[in-house]
Amino acid sequence: MDFSNESRVLHRCSAQIGNLLLRSLWHLVHFIISICNFTLDIANVLESYLISSGLLGRYKSLHIAKLRYLAIVIESEGAYQTLKIIELLQWLEAVGVKHVCLYDNEGILKKSKDFILENLDGAILFQDAHENNVLLDQQHMTLEFVSFSDGKEAVAKAANVLFMKYSKSGVTDQNQKEKIFTESQMTEALKTVGSGGPEPDLLLVYGPARCHLGFPAWRIKYTEIVHMGLLKSMNYGSLIKAIYKFTMVRQNYGK
Amino acid sequence: MERIRERVIQIYGNLVSLLQKCIFCILSVGPIPNHIAFIMDGNRRFTKKCKLMEGAGHKIGFSALMSMLKYCYEFGVRYVTVYAFSIENFKRSPEEVQSLMDLMLEKIEEILKEQSIVNRYGVRVIFSGNLKLLSEPVRLAAERAMLATAKNSKAVLSICVAYTSTNEIMHAVQESCEEKWDEITLLNSSGAGYGLISLGGYEQDEMDHLIKLTDIEKHMYMAAAPDPDIIIRTSGETRLSNFLLWQSANCYLYLPSVLWPEIGFRQFLWAILNFQQIHFYLDKQRKQS
Numbered sequence: 309m310d311f312s313n314e315s316r317v318l319h320r321c322s323a324q325i326g327n328l329l330l331r332s333l334w335h336l337v338h339f340i341i342s343i344c345n346f347t348l349d350i351a352n353v354l355e356s357y358l359i360s361s362g363l364l365g366r367y368k369s370l371h372i373a374k375l376r377y378l379a380i381v382i383e384s385e386g387a388y389q390t391l392k393i394i395e396l397l398q399w400l401e402a403v404g405v406k407h408v409c410l411y412d413n414e415g416i417l418k419k420s421k422d423f424i425l426e427n428l429d430g431a432i433l434f435q436d437a438h439e440n441n442v443l444l445d446q447q448h449m450t451l452e453f454v455s456f457s458d459g460k461e462a463v464a465k466a467a468n469v470l471f472m473k474y475s476k477s478g479v480t481d482q483n484q485k486e487k488i489f490t491e492s493q494m495t496e497a498l499k500t501v502g503s504g505g506p507e508p509d510l511l512l513v514y515g516p517a518r519c520h521l522g523f524p525a526w527r528i529k530y531t532e533i534v535h536m537g538l539l540k541s542m543n544y545g546s547l548i549k550a551i552y553k554f555t556m557v558r559q560n561y562g563k
Numbered sequence: 564m565e566r567i568r569e570r571v572i573q574i575y576g577n578l579v580s581l582l583q584k585c586i587f588c589i590l591s592v593g594p595i596p597n598h599i600a601f602i603m604d605g606n607r608r609f610t611k612k613c614k615l616m617e618g619a620g621h622k623i624g625f626s627a628l629m630s631m632l633k634y635c636y637e638f639g640v641r642y643v644t645v646y647a648f649s650i651e652n653f654k655r656s657p658e659e660v661q662s663l664m665d666l667m668l669e670k671i672e673e674i675l676k677e678q679s680i681v682n683r684y685g686v687r688v689i690f691s692g693n694l695k696l697l698s699e700p701v702r703l704a705a706e707r708a709m710l711a712t713a714k715n716s717k718a719v720l721s722i723c724v725a726y727t728s729t730n731e732i733m734h735a736v737q738e739s740c741e742e743k744w745d746e747i748t749l750l751n752s753s754g755a756g757y758g759l760i761s762l763g764g765y766e767q768d769e770m771d772h773l774i775k776l777t778d779i780e781k782h783m784y785m786a787a788a789p790d791p792d793i794i795i796r797t798s799g800e801t802r803l804s805n806f807l808l809w810q811s812a813n814c815y816l817y818l819p820s821v822l823w824p825e826i827g828f829r830q831f832l833w834a835i836l837n838f839q840q841i842h843f844y845l846d847k848q849r850k851q852s
Contacts, residue, residue: 330588333592334589334590337590338836338839338840341836342840413852459812460776461776463736463779464774464775464776467736467740468774471739471743474740474741485737489736489737489740490733491730491733516844517815517844518816518817519815519816519848520812520816522812525732526729526732529804529808530802530804530805531802532801532802533802535816557800559802561651562649562651562654562655562804563652563654
């Protein structure tokens with residue numbers, strides 16, 4: 309009897325030691341990964357300073373016209389740093405970006421909308437500036453404020469708009485049904501419910517991870533998504549690098 | 564001599580396998596992703612780069628897919644989704660589309676065989692997308708595969724063919740509308756409708772909320788799987804190309820620069836490690852929304 313008890317205790321001890329060893333190895337591996345990422349960050353910061361100071365020639369002239377609509381996703385904590393956001397928008401204005409969409413999951417930026425517009429010279433709301441969603445060439449920068457409710461919930465509202473059309477005319481007629489449930493009809497319906505902005509060409513994510521945090525799905529089909537790091541450590545050089553890389557991209561759109 | 568060489572290769576293979584198992588053992592201390600999705604980009608570029616015959620890149624890409632599936636299922640990832648063919652890909656030359664369809668047909672037959680990965684790991688295969696756009700032989704093969712693997716319950720492989728996210732959303736909205744209409748008609752015919760068929764019986768506020776978000780989500784092609792934890796797109800492109808746009812709100816995008824046929828254990832490892840580093844943040848985001 310004692311023998312089997314002892315072997316059970318021994319088995320339990322060795323399992324615990326094995327477990328402890330595995331956990332230590334896991335922490336060690338992640339510690340090494342953190343060091344690697346830290347080194348990469350330092351290299352990126354150095355490169356950004358070189359770009360900001362104009363020493364790297366190829367970043368001096370950007371084909372900014374290629375960037376028609378820029379979206380910026382900011383994670384919730386960063387969305388409270390309104391002054392940083394204004395600084396970022398001022399950099400974008402200096403570079404020549406005309407139309408910017410600001411997104412955060414919880415709608416914090418929507419609350420700071422007035423403050424941002426007051427402190428950014430000459431900026432106006434996107435909704436006030438355009439007609440029929442055509443991006444007019446103008447002097448002022450336009451800003452659009454979007455949150456999570458403009459994504460999935462807006463699609464549900466748009467679905468109700470389409471349902472109204474369906475119930476009024478499309479139920480018995482197959483042709484009518486095919487005309488109602490098309491992607492362009494959905495785009496129109498989204499505009500009707502107030503969530504129909506244009507599709508951004510480039511989306512910059514200011515947060516801990518490369519993740520679009522719920523930016524309206526309908527609008528990011530072919531949008532380039534770039535991770536910029538945390539808002540509090542934003543710098544001009546990496547912004548220029550991201551825009552430059554975007555202007556060099558060539559898309560096939562599936563072909 | 565030949566036998567010694569074979570033996571050496573076998574021992575090497577076993578060592579590599581053992582090393583991979585040890586690494587998985589260590590990694591499973593941390594969070595294991597439940598669902599990984601792959602955008603298999605770069606097959607044509609690989610063909611050009613290695614100066615191969617047309618279509619060879621896709622064939623090698625298929626072997627790369629089998630390896631990645633093996634790593635996923637060995638590590639304990641329950642759901643894997645792959646972007647095999649987009650609706651936009653139909654715009655390619657007819658010869659290319661036909662050769663891709665032929666490859667798909669060949670590979671569907673292959674994965675249903677006894678010793679294949681699907682049976683080894685108990686994988687249920689689902690084809691997500693607008694299957695009506697496929698030619699009949701491919702569609703029938705897909706339906707056969709789904710039927711044959713319906714009883715498997717250890718893991719799920721979703722193959723997105725004739726798929727785009729916008730088409731998926733549109734299809735879900737249409738199905739929701741048709742279902743809601745049938746519901747109202749049924750209520751009306753059973754006498755409980757009070758004339759709802761003309762929708763005059765609803766308040767304006769109610770009419771705006773007839774179709775709910777949950778109705779739309781249950782009609783999505785990808786409704787059988789949870790939202791992905793990681794989306795891996797090879798060849799360094801930084802866009803989703805109309806793939807899982809609805810489901811990727813809190814999903815980590817890993818974008819290695821290797822071409823799809825070149826993807827291997829190293830990239831898989833790196834994706835898992837990065838996922839584990841930010842998992843706490845993404846999980847918090849997911850719980851909030």
